[in-house]
Amino acid sequence: MTKTSPIRHANEECVKGERHAAELQDWESISQSLDARGNAILPLLLTAAQCEQLAALYGRGDCYRSRIVMARHGFGKGEYKYFAYPLPPLLEELRHTLYPNLVPIANRWNQQLGISERYPATLAEFLERCHRAGQTRPTPLILEYGEGDYNCLHQDLYGEHVFPLQAAILLSRPGEDFTGGEFVMTESNPGHQRADVVALHQGDAVAFTVNQRPVPGKRSGTRKVAMRHGVSRIRSGRRHTVGLIFHDSR
DSSP: OOOOOHHHHHHHHHHHHHHHHHHTSOHHHHHHHHHHHSEEEETTOSOHHHHHHHHHGGGOSSSEEEEEEGGGGTSEESEEEEEOSSOOHHHHHHHHHHHHHHHHHHHHHHHHHTOOOOOOSSHHHHHHHHHHTTOOBOOOEEEEEOTTOEEEEEOOOOSSOOOSEEEEEEOSOBTTTEEEOOEEEEEEETTEEEEEEEOOOTTOEEEEESSEEEEEOSSSSEEEEEEEEEEOOEEEEOEEEEEEOSSOBO
16 A cells, blocks of 8 residues: 655645635735735635644655754744755645746836846746756745744845745734734835835735835836845744745755
8 A cells, every 4th residue: 555645645635725715816906015015915825724734744854855943044043944846735836826926027027127037927937947057956945933033134045046026824823823923024225214014814925025126216217126024023932934935046
């Protein structure tokens, strides 16, 4: 008898529903929010059961390529693990389903910023571009924070090829599993700085800018602003999040 992988068993039943949840999002409103603020909430992208199944994977050691203790690198406090290929089916499907909805925004931003690169219609094509450039290591990850932990403001850049949008999904229940731990984004350019605190519920995702985005110029045209993201200090409990980055790493 062939033994079924617990990871695969935990996710295969969720894949079809996950595609449906992503397709039901209001992508016009998401696009408008990304243009205005550099972030947008995708409500109820995962069910509570899906969140619990993914969070339960954190303790496993057989589906990851590396574990990072953040304090060792000056990244904050807490830890995270990068998934290995093949990804759990739920995350694989989600990554491929979200990407084509974000491509029109990414290509429009590059055009507005005068960047010549255009992103292909499918994630498979974009990952092939990454892999040809030596970016072959998967970047989807799961993060775990305990009391007192936090994530410093940063940008997730892993090589020459960078898709300008990514997503994070909250797996834990604010106010029940943890307190504190808000998702924070900052926007900065000469003479201007701004911070957003994005309130999420369990199963919500936030799509957000990886490093830079276009905004209207003060008088005319378009200017570029730098974006960073992080997580404020956890006051109590434990917080799990999945991060979906669309470019792979060197």
